[in-house]
Amino acid sequence: MRITQGCFSFLPDLTDEQIRKQVEYCLKKGWAISLEFTDDPHPRNSFWEMWGLPMFDLKDAAGVMNELASCRKIYGDRYVRLSAFDASHGWESVRISFIVNRPKEEPGFALERTEGKGRNVVYTTRAYAAGRPEGKRYD
């Protein structure tokens, strides 16, 4: 099951050339770009790990693309997302964020039903991948 989230989630995965253009756009706007990775695909997982510090004061996308390449080299089997932070007054938040790398195979989610009091059903989604220990989820 292909996980989607963030910007462009209805599009097929962006090619490197398309990512570069998005980065150029972000830099033109003066946003700081950062890379994050995780191997827990759950949509409510907000604990993505940072790949280095956010990149401030860049002028050209090449720097980001190099970082992305080296991140993929090590964490090519995980989800990697690129976010751009707008520090200008009034925004001070992430303006764009999209997935730039994903595992080759994504096993998807199990839907668990728990029957509670009065036959009330509580639903939980559980990623099949998350059943394995961290770092070995997409081996």
Add this chain to the structure above:
Amino acid sequence: MAAAPERVSDIEARGDTMGASVDLQREFAEAGVGSVLEELDRDLVGLAPVKRRIREIAALLLVERARKKLGLAHETPTLHMSFTGNPGTGKTTVAVRMADLLHRLGYVRKGHLVSVTRDDLVGQYIGHTAPKTKEVLRKAMGGVLFIDEAYYLYRAENERDYGQEAIEILLQAMENQREDLVVILAGYADRMDRFFGSNPGFRSRIAHHIDFPDYSNEELLLIAGRMLERQSYRLSPAGREALSRYIAHRRQLPHFANARSIRNALDRARLRQANRLFESAQQPLTADALSIIDAPDILASRVFALPVAPSTREPSR
């Protein structure tokens, strides 16, 4: 702003590779190279050999670009340079122009200049250097990285110095990211020679070695005039004469830094001029009086009182 260089594939697709021709003069005009070179000629005093080298480099790059357009075999030329010369000979200024020139010719994408020294590249503890150097490289991508006094990166006396790590990362970037980055190393000629001697990797990766000569006394006087002009000051005839004596004298003292010494001298002269006006003025001052640097402002310098060092660079007159 120069138009983005056309892609080779576009031209090959048209199938007119060999029969086509390129008008170099038009290319020259379109890229806006001429205006950069003219500005260089106009704004920078002296430096004739430097200007000649830059013209040669510009011509080479223009021809390379034309060859690329016609689909002839080409590789991205190595553009890393080293600027050697005494302090205050305009290395940084020329580097800024160079970045602009390379941008107009389409060899760097953004054309900004990131100027760094050892402190910006080398860390203070193990594991600090690599991220620091890489961050600087990232910022310089698409532009020119100017490393001032590059020889401080290599400290021969301490083999565990972190500078070595920075050098390795730099060399790797200079080799692998030639399309993204142009590196200019700058520093005093003799020390740079020693630096290149102990780091042959650098020498072989640098295509253009440009030597900046010292300015002559007349050139320095001209530079002083322009510096003052920019600040809406000017020299009185007596002041000009005093300054030319000052320059001749200053040159023979230690720590002479060409244009930088002149700039500092002028800053001090402005200070003295302000003081003189403040103490002597009885009636309201005109704009003219406020903008003239006179002989006493310069002659009061302690430089005239200093004995000339025995190791003079020029024979005294």
